[in-house]
Amino acid sequence: MLGPDLTDFLANFEGGTHAILFYDNQDSKRELLFNHLKFGKEKQSLAYVCSEESPEQIRQAMINFGLDARSVKGNRGLTIANYDEVYIVNRQVHIPEIIGKFSSMVDESRAKGYSGLRAGAEMSCFFKENLVEELLEYERALHVRFSFCAVGICAFNVMDLLRSGHMDVFMSLVKAHDPIIYSTPNGFLLLRPPKVKPDDLETVMHVPVRR
Numbered sequence: 001m002l003g004p005d006l007t008d009f010l011a012n013f014e015g016g017t018h019a020i021l022f023y024d025n026q027d028s029k030r031e032l033l034f035n036h037l038k039f040g041k042e043k044q045s046l047a048y049v050c051s052e053e054s055p056e057q058i059r060q061a062m063i064n065f066g067l068d069a070r071s072v073k074g075n076r077g078l079t080i081a082n083y084d085e086v087y088i089v090n091r092q093v094h095i096p097e098i099i100g101k102f103s104s105m106v107d108e109s110r111a112k113g114y115s116g117l118r119a120g121a122e123m124s125c126f127f128k129e130n131l132v133e134e135l136l137e138y139e140r141a142l143h144v145r146f147s148f149c150a151v152g153i154c155a156f157n158v159m160d161l162l163r164s165g166h167m168d169v170f171m172s173l174v175k176a177h178d179p180i181i182y183s184t185p186n187g188f189l190l191l192r193p194p195k196v197k198p199d200d201l202e203t204v205m206h207v208p209v210r211r
Contacts, residue, residue, distance in 0.1 A: 001187045002035060009179070009190055010039045015116065016145040020177035021155040024207055026052070028183035029155055033120035034065045036153055040118035041067065041077070044151075045109035047102075051083040051122035052157065077114065079105070083125035093126075093134040095141050103148045116149035127160040132169060139176035153181070158207050171198055 002010070013036075023029045029052075037046045050058050059080055062068050068078070087098060106117045126135035139154070146152070154177065161167050174180055174196050182189040182204050189204060201207045 002031070003187055006181070006188050006190050007035075010036050013039070013118070013151040015149055015151060016147075017151045017179075018142055018144055018146055018177050019151075019153045019179055019181060020173060021153050021181045021183065022158050022201065022205065023155065023183035024158050024205060025183070028188075029122070029157070030061055030065070032181065032183065032188060033153060033155055034062060034067055036120050037062075037078075037118060038065075038067050040151070043115045044118040045077045045079070045105065045112070045114045045116075047079045047081070047105060047117060047119040049081055049083055049086050049119070049121035051087075051125040051128070053122070055080045055082055077109075077112075083122070086121075087138075088125055088129055088131065091129070093131055093138065095134075095138050098138065099141065102150060106148045106150050110149065116151070119150060119152040121152065121154055123154050123156050124160050127164045127166065130164075132164070132166050136169060136172055136176075139173060142176070144176060144178050158201055158205065162207070167201075170201065171196075 021029070021032055023032070033048065037048065040046060048058060053061075059068070086101060087093065102117065102119065109117050123135065126132055156173065161170060174193055178193055180191045180193065180196050182191070182200065184205050197203070
């Protein structure tokens with residue numbers, strides 16, 4: 001369940017917010033990101049970048065959730081793209097081009113009468129393609145607050161960090177975002193960076209990090 005604090009946060013997302021979600025199952029990821037998009041569908045254009053699931057899977061899941069192109073203002077306000085169209089094109093990560101794509105989407109959305117862009121993205125591709133350093137460079141380049149009129153949530157499956165042996169990047173990811181959202185056994189938890197601790201994945205999410 002989202003809970004009142006997170007519901008209020010999503011409904012009143014402050015412009016420029018660059019948030020992060022840590023989750024360990026697909027249902028939690030979908031619940032948070034789909035609700036995130038739902039709260040902006042009347043006033044913002046929407047974008048979802050796939051990495052773990054295909055655009056077709058996400059599109060069908062959104063329809064089941066009640067969020068699809070027909071339900072979004074303007075009918076063409078929802079973009080679903082695969083990661084190799086956005087983040088890793090021809091096995092290369094070109095950070096200025098990625099940021100430029102999102103900035104152009106903002107300009108296009110405002111030209112259509114939207115207030116800006118609301119985006120959600122699965123970030124598993126960087127671990128799958130062993131491009132973790134490039135991921136950190138990209139997140140730092142976006143800064144804790146976007147310089148363009150957008151709000152977004154970068155979603156990280158903690159199992160990717162574990163399987164790839166990159167638990168060491170956890171705090172670097174935290175420092176590049178504000179706020180931090182955890183999917184926990186009891187629902188979602190919203191925290192600001194100063195309150196985040198390196199052992200949160202174990203103590204808050206109950207993910208067995210130590211082997």
